[in-house]
Amino acid sequence: MARRLNGLAFFLILGLLSACDNNKSTSISKPSPSPPTTVATETATSTATSTATSTATSTAMETASPTIDSNSLKKSILQRYDKIKPLHWGENVPGVRSRLQTKDKVIAITFDACGGPEGSGYDQKLIDFLIHEKIPATLFINARWIDANPEQFLTLARNPLFDIENHGFEHRPLSVIGQSAYKIRGTRNVSEVVDEVQMNEDKIEKLTGRRPQFFRSGTAYYDDVAVHIAQDLGLTVVNYSILGDAGATFNTQQVYDALMKAKSGSIVIAHMNHPEKDTADGVIKAVPMLKKAGFTFVKLSSYPLE
Numbered sequence: 001m002a003r004r005l006n007g008l009a010f011f012l013i014l015g016l017l018s019a020c021d022n023n024k025s026t027s028i029s030k031p032s033p034s035p036p037t038t039v040a041t042e043t044a045t046s047t048a049t050s051t052a053t054s055t056a057t058s059t060a061m062e063t064a065s066p067t068i069d070s071n072s073l074k075k076s077i078l079q080r081y082d083k084i085k086p087l088h089w090g091e092n093v094p095g096v097r098s099r100l101q102t103k104d105k106v107i108a109i110t111f112d113a114c115g116g117p118e119g120s121g122y123d124q125k126l127i128d129f130l131i132h133e134k135i136p137a138t139l140f141i142n143a144r145w146i147d148a149n150p151e152q153f154l155t156l157a158r159n160p161l162f163d164i165e166n167h168g169f170e171h172r173p174l175s176v177i178g179q180s181a182y183k184i185r186g187t188r189n190v191s192e193v194v195d196e197v198q199m200n201e202d203k204i205e206k207l208t209g210r211r212p213q214f215f216r217s218g219t220a221y222y223d224d225v226a227v228h229i230a231q232d233l234g235l236t237v238v239n240y241s242i243l244g245d246a247g248a249t250f251n252t253q254q255v256y257d258a259l260m261k262a263k264s265g266s267i268v269i270a271h272m273n274h275p276e277k278d279t280a281d282g283v284i285k286a287v288p289m290l291k292k293a294g295f296t297f298v299k300l301s302s303y304p305l306e
């Protein structure tokens with residue numbers, strides 16, 4: 001099915017067709033594809049290159065939106081990354097954003113909804129609190145969670161307090177060689193990386209009319225090649241600077257203590273799929289204190305990320 005894709009993808013295709021000069025990757029003033037040679041020949045992804053790529057992505061998204069078949073995009077990415085070996089693996093590989101780029105006294109709280117047999121709950125108490133207190137939040141939602149909570153998903157998507165973002169289709173660590181994290185097998189190749197990202201993009205867009213702009217993998221682990229692929233699919237990869245609930249294992253006091261460590265521009269990760277755990281109570285305890293300390297709460301889309 002043809003659909004509108006961001007400009008970066010368009011330039012990626014153009015680049016493949018014309019073998020054009022990609023040496024503009026350090027410029028942040030013009031949209032430009034991330035060069036295919038970057039990962040292969042250099043230290044995978046320098047921070048400078050990643051920043052340029054991200055900036056180019058957002059610029060390109062605003063200025064160009066040609067129609068490209070998503071299969072064509074996948075094909076070009078398969079060709080582009082087929083032989084490239086990853087050099088980094090973890091939560092903080094180059095290209096993964098973890099903070100808002102600001103000195104404003106703002107915090108972005110993000111909640112993951114992981115889905116699956118043990119992670120498809122809905123923390124009504126937490127969401128009701130956010131709505132009552134008018135706390136904006138960014139929700140990273142997995143396809144399995146959507147299937148388990150279709151009504152709640154649509155209700156959240158309709159609420160302007162919340163942005164729905166992409167937490168993967170099968171909730172896999174994003175790897176081009178099948179690396180695992182927390183005993184969860186990662187995607188095994190470039191094709192699976194594309195599917196893990198793109199299939200949940202398509203699902204969310206179909207249900208809400210809005211295509212997510214941020215991606216966080218299941219387990220928040222990536223290799224550097226997979227991060228580049230997500231970027232070429234038009235997404236900014238986002239983790240965190242504050243571990244808010246450690247996979248919903250923290251008790252109320254631990255969640256509170258974690259959130260109280262937030263600074264200007266912090267991104268908090270916590271979970272909205274474990275109502276039986278203490279995440280909601282910790283958030284409910286911390287938010288009034290953070291407000292008292294002068295913080296306000298924003299969505300990821302409110303600031304540039306670094």
Ligand SMILES: [Zn+2]
Binds near residue numbers: 112113114171217
């Ligand atoms: Zn998750």
